[in-house]
Amino acid sequence: MKEIKGIGVSPGISIGKARWLNKMKGVATGVLLQNEEGILEATILFETAIRLSVEEIEALLEERNASLSEEEMAILEIQVELITDPQLNDDVLALIRVDKKNANDALLEVIASLVKLFESMEDEYMRARSADMKDAGDRIWKNLHKHQTSLQNYEPGTIIIAQELAPSDTIGMDLRYIAGFATQAGSSTAHTAIIARAKGMPAVVGCGIALNDVKDGALLILDGKAGEVYCNPDNEIIEIFREKQARFIRLNEEQKQLKNVPAITTDGTKITLLANIGGVDDLEAINDNGGEGVGLFRTELLFMERASFPSEDEQFELYKQVALRSKGRPLIIRTMDLGGDKDLPYFDLPVEQNPFLGYRAIRICLDRPDVFLAQLKAILRASVFGDVRIMFPMISGAQELRAAKSALEDAKRLLAGSGIPFNAQIKTGIMIEVPSAAITADILAKEADFFSIGTNDLCQYTLAVDRMNSKISYLYDPFDPAVLRLIGFVLDQAAKHGIPAGMCGELAGDPLATKLLLGMGLRDFSMSAATIPAIKKIIISASLEEAKRVYETVKQMDNSETIKAYLKGL
Amino acid sequence: MIVNNYTIMAAQGLHARPAAALVKLAKTYKSAISLKKGDQEVRLNSLLNLLSLALKGGEVISIVIEGEDEEEAAAAIDRFFNEELKGL
Numbered sequence: 001m002k003e004i005k006g007i008g009v010s011p012g013i014s015i016g017k018a019r020w021l022n023k024m025k026g027v028a029t030g031v032l033l034q035n036e037e038g039i040l041e042a043t044i045l046f047e048t049a050i051r052l053s054v055e056e057i058e059a060l061l062e063e064r065n066a067s068l069s070e071e072e073m074a075i076l077e078i079q080v081e082l083i084t085d086p087q088l089n090d091d092v093l094a095l096i097r098v099d100k101k102n103a104n105d106a107l108l109e110v111i112a113s114l115v116k117l118f119e120s121m122e123d124e125y126m127r128a129r130s131a132d133m134k135d136a137g138d139r140i141w142k143n144l145h146k147h148q149t150s151l152q153n154y155e156p157g158t159i160i161i162a163q164e165l166a167p168s169d170t171i172g173m174d175l176r177y178i179a180g181f182a183t184q185a186g187s188s189t190a191h192t193a194i195i196a197r198a199k200g201m202p203a204v205v206g207c208g209i210a211l212n213d214v215k216d217g218a219l220l221i222l223d224g225k226a227g228e229v230y231c232n233p234d235n236e237i238i239e240i241f242r243e244k245q246a247r248f249i250r251l252n253e254e255q256k257q258l259k260n261v262p263a264i265t266t267d268g269t270k271i272t273l274l275a276n277i278g279g280v281d282d283l284e285a286i287n288d289n290g291g292e293g294v295g296l297f298r299t300e301l302l303f304m305e306r307a308s309f310p311s312e313d314e315q316f317e318l319y320k321q322v323a324l325r326s327k328g329r330p331l332i333i334r335t336m337d338l339g340g341d342k343d344l345p346y347f348d349l350p351v352e353q354n355p356f357l358g359y360r361a362i363r364i365c366l367d368r369p370d371v372f373l374a375q376l377k378a379i380l381r382a383s384v385f386g387d388v389r390i391m392f393p394m395i396s397g398a399q400e401l402r403a404a405k406s407a408l409e410d411a412k413r414l415l416a417g418s419g420i421p422f423n424a425q426i427k428t429g430i431m432i433e434v435p436s437a438a439i440t441a442d443i444l445a446k447e448a449d450f451f452s453i454g455t456n457d458l459c460q461y462t463l464a465v466d467r468m469n470s471k472i473s474y475l476y477d478p479f480d481p482a483v484l485r486l487i488g489f490v491l492d493q494a495a496k497h498g499i500p501a502g503m504c505g506e507l508a509g510d511p512l513a514t515k516l517l518l519g520m521g522l523r524d525f526s527m528s529a530a531t532i533p534a535i536k537k538i539i540i541s542a543s544l545e546e547a548k549r550v551y552e553t554v555k556q557m558d559n560s561e562t563i564k565a566y567l568k569g570l
Numbered sequence: 571m572i573v574n575n576y577t578i579m580a581a582q583g584l585h586a587r588p589a590a591a592l593v594k595l596a597k598t599y600k601s602a603i604s605l606k607k608g609d610q611e612v613r614l615n616s617l618l619n620l621l622s623l624a625l626k627g628g629e630v631i632s633i634v635i636e637g638e639d640e641e642e643a644a645a646a647i648d649r650f651f652n653e654e655l656k657g658l
Binding site for chain 1: 579580581582583585586587590593594613615616617618619621622624626627628656
């Protein structure tokens with residue numbers, strides 16, 4: 001057995017027989033054109049090849065319209081543009097007319113220089129486009145030599161091996177018989193990777209020369225997540241991977257089934273499932289798990305693990321990236337929540353007796369307008385790039401909310417004064433995580449655009465339990481009737497005043513609490529992306545009527561043990 | 571002649587797919603349409619030239635349109651940058 005390491009670009013396991021992809025290669029002949037007649041002939045040859053290439057793609061588009069994905073259609077349309085590009089056309093014709101090169105040589109030279117142009121680009125994505133260029137060139141070249149590109153026939157379960165796969169290679173294949181791809185070159189942004197992911201087919205790229213030893217017909221195992229290829233594995237390994245494969249398929253099916261299912265209760269109430277994120281890297285997982293936006297963007301991570309406060313511009317760049325990549329879906333950015341258990345090396349936070357009751361979050365922000373304004377301006381500037389909303393943490397009462405909103409107005413004035421665009425109507429909400437805020441929710445609801453309940457802090461403050469102290473951690477329990485009453489009151493007041501109230505604390509992602517929270521009136525749940533499918537599963541099988549009954553029952557109970565036992569029994 | 575400025579509102583920059591859509595759109599008009607980034611200017615009839623600019627998200631570009639149907643073209647390109655690009 002031989003083990004080959006590459007880059008896993010499309011997850012999944014496949015076990016099948018290897019088959020090398022054969023490609024024809026063009027070679028320059030060096031033959032020069034002798035006269036005007038030769039030049040005319042070469043011009044016609046080239047123009048015919050272009051026309052045939054376009055017709056070929058159009059035929060492919062028409063013939064396989066139903067079976068091509070949107071991704072594949074786009075690839076073909078891009079290829080038509082490349083093949084008919086006036087720049088390419090002019091360059092080739094100039095070599096024919098001026099340098100007297102024959103059509104074959106002129107085409108190869110122009111394509112080679114264009115491929116090089118893409119390869120030299122800084123951007124990894126653009127570099128990967130060199131494969132598209134090569135592919136477009138191959139197609140013209142084949143038509144120039146009237147070679148027919150025929151669909152190759154493969155045995156079912158074939159794993160395709162190639163130096164690199166061009167988009168037209170994969171489009172020309174009957175993918176039903178292909179079990180996966182392994183290539184020597186490539187990156188995660190190349191079309192092969194994109195196609196493989198779109199088709200849910202395992203793929204490993206960047207395997208290098210180690211693949212040379214793989215012979216046609218060899219038994220291969222492909223692990224598209226780990227990026228591993230096993231050649232001629234022994235039975236024991238095959239057994240292990242067969243099991244892995246079955247597990248992957250099962251899990252994938254479950255997730256896929258749920259991903260595009262809207263979170264609607266059996267009696268038709270739409271529930272919004274959002275994700276809590278700490279940075280750009282977390283965004284992809286939201287899509288994968290069927291999340292509908294960001295309910296909490298914790299910005300403090302940007303402030304940690306560094307030597308000084310991040311500048312306004314630096315923050316703006318990050319918020320803008322996240323906003324653009326959220327593509328118009330809600331993005332709630334929480335201003336920094338530092339202090340408590342989150343310390344900064346460059347900011348001299350005093351050692352406190354009770355840090356959770358001390359100088360933290362909004363209290364630091366209101367004390368340090370320079371730091372606060374930089375963040376507020378950065379968020380405002382990013383607000384033109386998406387549905388950005390702003391949220392203040394740790395608000396304890398109306399005066400604090402007013403002070404924070406007044407700082408936001410200052411930031412708006414500063415930006416307006418410099419002529420920088422921002423969303424002047426940006427929605428401004430608060431975390432409800434301090435008991436005093438929960439108890440005065442009716443007052444705060446008049447001045448905040450939305451609430452988001454932070455159950456972790458709300459629980460520790462309500463029950464007077466330091467959640468960092470393991471000796472008393474048994475007392476920390478969000479199912480305590482006191483905490484539930486506060487949550488219930490906040491949701492009631494928000495509804496009464498017509499503002500949305502969500503939840504972004506851990507309770508929102510706790511399957512045990514889902515029905516109860518639905519019954520209490522919660523409609524916006526925000527949690528770590530990975531827990532979304534589990535919560536969605538409960539929501540789509542629950543009815544509001546049942547949820548309300550659950551809430552009524554829980555209201556009659558006097559301790560968290562009884563409540564949890566009841567909820568577990570549902 | 572119409573000149574409009576746009577910010578590339580796509581995190582990954584102007585990728586092959588939206589770039590191809592833009593070239594395809596520009597070709598449907600008789601007007602000469604070009605795109606300027608700093609002092610580089612390319613005609614919007616060539617995907618290759620457009621891609622060679624490697625436009626990044628957040629970059630500001632201007633579109634220059636001149637010809638008999640320049641107003642219709644400008645409106646369509648406006649829609650492309652302000653609405654369609656986000657969905658591509």
